[in-house]
Amino acid sequence: MSGGYPSGSNDPLIALTSEIRKLWAAIRDLSRPTGTSVASLVDQVQAALANINSTVQTAIAANSYTKSEIDTKIASPGDITPGNVTASGNLISSGQVQSNGSPLKSLPSHNYNMNVGSWVAGWIDGDGTFGTSASSVLLKTGLVQMAADDVAKLLTIPAYWGRYVWDDADSPLKVFVLAEDVHAAGFGPDVAPTTSEDMLLTMPDGSPILDDAGKQCVIPAGGAWTVNYSQLVVPLLAGFQDLCTRVTALEAKA
Numbered sequence: 001m002s003g004g005y006p007s008g009s010n011d012p013l014i015a016l017t018s019e020i021r022k023l024w025a026a027i028r029d030l031s032r033p034t035g036t037s038v039a040s041l042v043d044q045v046q047a048a049l050a051n052i053n054s055t056v057q058t059a060i061a062a063n064s065y066t067k068s069e070i071d072t073k074i075a076s077p078g079d080i081t082p083g084n085v086t087a088s089g090n091l092i093s094s095g096q097v098q099s100n101g102s103p104l105k106s107l108p109s110h111n112y113n114m115n116v117g118s119w120v121a122g123w124i125d126g127d128g129t130f131g132t133s134a135s136s137v138l139l140k141t142g143l144v145q146m147a148a149d150d151v152a153k154l155l156t157i158p159a160y161w162g163r164y165v166w167d168d169a170d171s172p173l174k175v176f177v178l179a180e181d182v183h184a185a186g187f188g189p190d191v192a193p194t195t196s197e198d199m200l201l202t203m204p205d206g207s208p209i210l211d212d213a214g215k216q217c218v219i220p221a222g223g224a225w226t227v228n229y230s231q232l233v234v235p236l237l238a239g240f241q242d243l244c245t246r247v248t249a250l251e252a253k254a
Contacts, residue, residue: 183224192224
């Protein structure tokens with residue numbers, strides 16, 4: 001063989017080798033894609049991509065929310081039942097925050113280990129926020145010692161035994177002063193907080209409290225609805241001091 005062409009030899013392998021080379025060249029030519037086959041392949045790839053896109057979009061639509069649906073659910077999420085809720089900011093609710101269907105409560109004090117040094121006097125604002133009562137003289141101004149007339153306001157406030165309307169009839173009696181009486185005695189909203197709008201009265205479970213006529217009881221705007229009992233301690237202290245002064249003066253005359 002010379003130069004890749006068959007020689008004049010009578011070797012039968014030469015003819016076979018030549019045929020194999022021809023077949024290989026033919027196969028190679030057939031393997032080259034034509035313009036038609038390339039276009040067909042592109043069409044097939046585009047069709048496959050379109051099918052994939054359609055499948056993905058269908059899956060997204062079936063398992064995802066639209067922006068409008070997400071905004072609606074954020075604005076009104078309804079009942080949610082996570083095991084724990086953690087917030088780095090403020091938790092704000094226009095309704096009642098519940099756990100297992102009941103209003104949230106603090107742990108009972110007898111099951112709650114307290115650091116004695118951390119005890120503070122507290123209050124709950126009318127909007128439901130919690131705070132502490134500061135007592136340092138550095139945080140107060142316009143101090144005026146209570147006069148006997150101020151202390152006498154306490155004497156106009158009746159004290160009662162009674163029960164709440166939701167208490168059982170045989171439950172132990174409680175001791176009360178009434179918000180309306182404290183307000184009428186001249187104590188301001190820091191002692192007898194008032195409502196800024198008509199307040200519909202409800203039971204602890206949220207059901208309405210009805211009067212004898214079957215109408216829901218309402219505290220009118222500007223009316224006192226609760227008593228800050230801690231604020232009554234100071235007038236009591238002033239009254240006790242005044243009483244001690246009077247007793248001392250009478251003993252001096254005896």
